[in-house]
Amino acid sequence: MRSRRPATARLALLATAAVLATALAGCSSSGDEAVSSSAGDDSAVAQDAVGPEIAGVAGADTDDGRSIVTTGSLTVVAPDPVATAQQIATMVDTVGGRVESRSQSTGPDDERTAYVRVRLPADATDDTIRALSKAGDVQDVSLDSADVTSTAQDLDARIAALTTSTTRLRDLMADAASTADLLAAEKELTSRQADLESLESQRAQLADQVAMSTLDIAIVPEPPAEAGSGGFTGGMAAGWDALVATVGVAVVVIGVLLPWVVAGALVLGVVLLLRRRSRRAASAAPDDAAPDPAAADVATPARSGS
Known part of the structure; x- marks a missing residue:
């Protein structure tokens, strides 16, 4: 029978490897071209892991492999x-x-x-x-x-990594030498399995969006046709419409010009008032400067007597 210590060490080693694989998969979407190429290779593994339904849909995206x-x-x-x-x-x-x-x-x-x-x-x-x-x-x-090609590749890589991780954890559970090792592996497997199912659900939803386009259609009725009327009634209606339109235009024009008319009237009133005052002042000045005729007559005899 195997000793407990080697089994525990093996459990720790495999768990660490699973964590590293998952972390590397999570960073695949932000890598350079080399990482993207690696993610593309991993997507083939992911298609085998998530089932033929998703793999078939994702493979039929476009001729150049884009989603x-x-x-x-x-x-x-x-x-x-x-x-x-x-x-x-x-x-x-x-x-x-x-x-x-x-x-x-x-x-x-x-x-x-x-x-x-x-x-x-x-x-x-x-x-x-x-x-x-x-x-x-x-x-x-x-x-x-x-x-959504990059999103699909990222999900494929993460699914592949988690699939590998869960497989190793199942092997570890089968080789567990103690109850403690078995419970630890089972707990880790439960967590990884939940993450894997979530990613598979996201990938399936994305594959459905790629395979089936969404179209919103609004169906509206035809606008009612305007019935034209002729003769005297039609002429009256046309004349009335023209009158209403003319009055509307006139009201708009009056509304535009009214402020200018008021301002012009005020300016004109001020100008007329100033001119009237200036005329009054001009007419009063000659009256004050003219000599008194009676005083002139009195002054003339006085000068003669002397």
Whole structure:
């Protein structure tokens, strides 16, 4: 039977190696080109670890190996939005997609509007958008693409490292020489297994986002057509509209000019007041300077007598 000391030493050695492997995997996303290349090699191991479903989806991203997440939105104008929403759901199901959410609302004029969020195979997104023109008038199309290749590679490397770590811990549990060693390895395995499952869940979600694009579709009713009227009634309506428009323009013009008119009136009033005062002063000055005729007559005889 094995001694307890060598088993304990082996437990410590393997646990340390597992910790180092996990730490190195966590730093893989911030490394240089060499580290990125290594992470790419590790992703093959990760695909074997997380299962054929995720590996198959991740391998079908793009021809150059990049992982692209596509999201978008558009508007469809149709006579009956609710019926059109059902038609779109059928089209999406035909190409292998699914309806993720669906709702409808009624406006103040009893106009119904429908909203649909669909998930489409990434390689069928463009064709499906073109096919939507059969359901109505497609408007306001917006598509966004996000490259998540580095995120996928980082998750793959971390999954590979944790998979190796858990395998070694299971081997250590099988070779444990004591209950203490077994409990220590089991505790560490439980923690690593939880981390591994979390990473696998994130990787599966990312793979689903890459494989299936997300499209938000708003289906709105057609705007009501304006009925034109002719003859005398139409002329009256046109004349009234023209009068209202003219009055509106006149009111705007008056509103713009009114402050200037008030300011001009004040300035003009001040100028007129100053001119009136100056005229009064000018007319009063000659009256004060003119001699008194009576005084002139009295002074003349006095000069003659002398």
